[in-house]
Amino acid sequence: MKKYAVIVAAGSGLRMGTSTPKQFLLLHGKPIVWHTIEAFLHAFDDIEIILVMADDYMDTGKKIIQTTKSPDHIRLTAGGETRFHSVKNGIQYIHHPSIVFVHDAVRCLVSQALIHSCYHAAMEKGNAIPAIKSTDSIRIEKENGNEVVDRNKVMIIQTPQTFQSDIIKSAFAQDYSEIFTDEASVVEQQGIKINLVEGEKTNIKITQPIDLIIAEHLLKSKISKSSG
């Protein structure tokens, strides 16, 4: 089956307190998004990457693509007003029956094992959404205060959110709604059951300065393992 990875890098990175959007910050001398692209290029020889970037950063995107292992496997396209619109712009280039990964550009530590397990689970069940259990107590804010929930039932959702192409394409033909916070919520709106698979604690999302420090060290230990 053909594979596409839609890598969403359209964020502005305000939370980092830097003028550079976080997907362009350097990790071991390369932009975060470069590491993310490489993770998918290494997962499958025949994968196509659709890189979604904000208009202002198209030139930066082009330069980064040229430094990857397979620039001719990567298409660059513009992001939209929200994540929904960015992903919608990205998937319009998918015309073959395929498995589609939608992945946060700032989760550059995703492992080959997780990409492969999402692929197989989505082949079998139509979709595969990686999730991990919470190690902390969780409360939900309500109108009159807040309410504890059973921690064993709380799943923290990651990416790549992975779908058979017909499912994601038909879901993104819907009109936009504010309840669409991720791709799973868009697909679920069509009555499709969301299939959670085991995620990875190390598959972190780099949103704050401390995450960058964590990522540096995870990456170092990953490199020493693969060369050891």
Added chain:
Amino acid sequence: MKKYAVIVAAGSGLRMGTSTPKQFLLLHGKPIVWHTIEAFLHAFDDIEIILVMADDYMDTGKKIIQTTKSPDHIRLTAGGETRFHSVKNGIQYIHHPSIVFVHDAVRCLVSQALIHSCYHAAMEKGNAIPAIKSTDSIRIEKENGNEVVDRNKVMIIQTPQTFQSDIIKSAFAQDYSEIFTDEASVVEQQGIKINLVEGEKTNIKITQPIDLIIAEHLLKSKISKSSG
């Protein structure tokens, strides 16, 4: 107002995959729980610490106490079957009207600022529970699958869970229930409204090897800031 910190170190640390419970693993040459004790000793000159440890580790506990800045401010007591029983054992030594912090031994990076803000909020409102917003999408597992929740309403709960002494003592006089996953849930059971305060992303719980790496680096940056 008098202050007590009940530091709960009765866990077995199975998740670390080490034979040493995680609260005794070394960070910058000192056990994790040593760092935690020091954080509270430095927060207030007049604080008393009640250190709750599993029976098998009482000798280890005694040795660690001797290496802290104020061994005579620390009482060591045995843990119970569950966290509820451990905390209940700890708070029996509190006889003065006071503010009581209940804190995970493995959250050794708690800041002075957070301890102080919990103190003031609990003085004013009876209780103060630190919490941070989730940066990831969250789903709750249900009988027939799972359901997305509004991420802006999901609060990840931390410690020190902080209470006026009469409130926590009367709550822990209740019979044990399986729904008691933290001190807030015990107090809430008595119809008391839980008061969330802003926690800290760096106030991490060391439960897995990766957390230890993260803690090493956070501690290093904390030390370089305080000496800089």
